Amino acid sequence: MITYQDMEKSLASGIKITDFLKNAIEKHKGSPEYTLAKTADEYNRHKNITIMSYQKILYNIAGNAIPDNFSANYKLRTNMFNRLVRQQNSFLLGNGIKWEKEDTGEKLGKNFDKKIKKAGEYAIVHGEAFGFWNLDHLVIFSLLEFVPILDEETGALKAGIRFWQLEDSKPLRAVFYEIDGYTEYIWRKDEPEGEELAPKRSYIEKTRGTAADGMEIYDGENYPTFPIVPLWANEYKQSEFEGMRENIDAYDLIKSGFCNNIDDASEIYWIIQNAGGMDDIDISEFLHKIKTRHAANVDDDQKAEPNTIEIPTEAREKVLDRLRSDIYEDFMALDTKNLASGAVTATQIMAAYESMNEKADDYEYCITEFVEKICELAGVNDIPTYERSMVVNQSELIQTLLQAAQYLPADYVTEKVLAIFGDVDRTDEILKALDEADMSRFGGEDE
Numbered sequence: 001m002i003t004y005q006d007m008e009k010s011l012a013s014g015i016k017i018t019d020f021l022k023n024a025i026e027k028h029k030g031s032p033e034y035t036l037a038k039t040a041d042e043y044n045r046h047k048n049i050t051i052m053s054y055q056k057i058l059y060n061i062a063g064n065a066i067p068d069n070f071s072a073n074y075k076l077r078t079n080m081f082n083r084l085v086r087q088q089n090s091f092l093l094g095n096g097i098k099w100e101k102e103d104t105g106e107k108l109g110k111n112f113d114k115k116i117k118k119a120g121e122y123a124i125v126h127g128e129a130f131g132f133w134n135l136d137h138l139v140i141f142s143l144l145e146f147v148p149i150l151d152e153e154t155g156a157l158k159a160g161i162r163f164w165q166l167e168d169s170k171p172l173r174a175v176f177y178e179i180d181g182y183t184e185y186i187w188r189k190d191e192p193e194g195e196e197l198a199p200k201r202s203y204i205e206k207t208r209g210t211a212a213d214g215m216e217i218y219d220g221e222n223y224p225t226f227p228i229v230p231l232w233a234n235e236y237k238q239s240e241f242e243g244m245r246e247n248i249d250a251y252d253l254i255k256s257g258f259c260n261n262i263d264d265a266s267e268i269y270w271i272i273q274n275a276g277g278m279d280d281i282d283i284s285e286f287l288h289k290i291k292t293r294h295a296a297n298v299d300d301d302q303k304a305e306p307n308t309i310e311i312p313t314e315a316r317e318k319v320l321d322r323l324r325s326d327i328y329e330d331f332m333a334l335d336t337k338n339l340a341s342g343a344v345t346a347t348q349i350m351a352a353y354e355s356m357n358e359k360a361d362d363y364e365y366c367i368t369e370f371v372e373k374i375c376e377l378a379g380v381n382d383i384p385t386y387e388r389s390m391v392v393n394q395s396e397l398i399q400t401l402l403q404a405a406q407y408l409p410a411d412y413v414t415e416k417v418l419a420i421f422g423d424v425d426r427t428d429e430i431l432k433a434l435d436e437a438d439m440s441r442f443g444g445e446d447e
Contacts, residue, residue, distance in 0.1 A: 002027060004151045004158040018185055018194030021174055025163050028147040037126035037143045040241035043248065044085055044125045048077040050245070051252040056260075059280055071284060072263035076256045080248055080324075081241065084331045085124050088233075088240070092360050092367065093117045094389040104382040108375070109137030119231050120367060127239035129231045130160070131370060132177070133223070133377040135204060141228075148230065157230050173197075179226050203227055227377055231370040234362055244331065251323045258316050332359040353390055360388060410434070 002024045010020050028034055042049050052075055056068035096113040099105060105112060115131075115138045122129035122142040130141040130148070141162055149159040163174040172187040172194075184198040204221045233240060278286070328335045332355040339352060364386060371384045398417060405413045414434070415427045 001031065002147075002149060004149050007149060007159065016193070017176075018187070018196075021161055021176060021185060022172070022187060022194060024147050024149070024161055025172075025174065028161075033127060034143065036239055036241065037128075039245070040081075040125045040127075040239050041144060043081045043241065043245070046077060046079045046082060048248065048252055050249040051075045051077055051256060054253065054256075066281060068284065072260040074256045074259040074263070076252060076259065078248060078251055078255070080251070080327060081244060084244075084327070084333050085121060085240070087333050088124060088331075088356075088359065088363065089117060089120045091356055091389055092363055092386055093120055095387040097371065098385045098387060099382050100385075101382050104375075104380055107380050108378055112138060115140050116367070116371065119370070120233065120363075123231045123233040123366070124240045127232070127242075128237065130157075130228050131231060131374055132228045133374055134227075136378075138374060157226060157228060159226070160228055177226075177228055180222055223377055225377070229370055229373045229377075232366050234366065240331065244327065247323055247327045247330070251320060251327070254316060254319055254323070258311075261311055329355075332356060349390070357388070 007020065007024075011017065039049065054073075054075060056071060056073050057065045059065055093113070093116060097116065119129040119131055119140045122140065126143040128143045128148075130143075130146050132139040132141060141160075145162055145164055147161040147163065148157050149161070150156065151158045158179065160177045161174050162177070163172065165172045169189060171189065174185045174187075176183045176185065178200075181200040181202050183196065183200040185194055186197045187194040202222050204223070232238075325335070334352055334356050339349065344352075367386075368384055375382060375384075401413055401416055411427075411431050414430055418427055418430065
């Protein structure tokens, strides 16, 4: 990790800013945090790298390892990690952020809820995400594209480098963010030393002019604090992928191995007599001929007999079920299969959600702290609240509401019933229609 004090010492010693930035990027890409984030990102994209790189091995008579290209080698990838990430993120942020003031959403810019949800997914998967308040809207950076530069004394984010490169043969671009502005740099393929692409600019630029005459920047200012805010998904400030990979890999390997055994055995195995000189490769070639040609040659003193075999299904299914259960339990997630088996009461549903609620409490604290700092940069004074997205027993909830309706205001009951059906946006429309129906029933507004 390169700290802010390291940066000051490097630049004071005469090192060029372009050399420092490129070195910081390379060191970040080689860090354990980046490596874990990169791996977690692959699993989140349904690219489980362990099973994808798995190769069955054979050994010849000399003991040399050779890739097994004869037997089945299924590489089945479960999308479980992505499912868990989406469940945790949508459980808290799926319904957006609620504000006490009506104009808060407009002040925070277009698609603010969507960007917060994106930042939350990055934080869950990579371990950390970053939000840059860019004058009137929020921009989200992931740990795979941003180098945080922390203060050694306070641990606060004091500077940062956002970088991107389409491929190795293309230019490397970077934006260096400091508290007094940002500067753009580029490293072209034929110019490895790099150069300044655009001079340092203030975060808040003041312009003047007309569309016909053109606009010019005549002044600029910066925020009182650094305008990039870090976001973590838990109190440990680490990826939720930590500790999950081994269980997911075991699930993939057992499931794939199960299919391999079924394919290879095809309910028949062969006993070859007088074949002591055959190694693994010779046997694999024999089986390959049997499967493809349904016939194979043997020597005069050899004999091949087919036998049936029963694949041990029950034990593997139990292991897969156990692994699935452990993955959901360790992630503190809800396996909806447990709620789809029959009629479930509201009490049972709430009990099933208890672990998710406990985890969401910690996650909500992190999101709220992040959002409040963004609001401070944007000059917004409001309190964010959330409506957690849960499966409900609709019939039971509606029945409870109707039983209590005589003690509650009509607009409250209507709003709650519409919320159950996901139609809360029509509350005002429905209430207005009910009022008009009441007036019509009693002979009109004048009477």
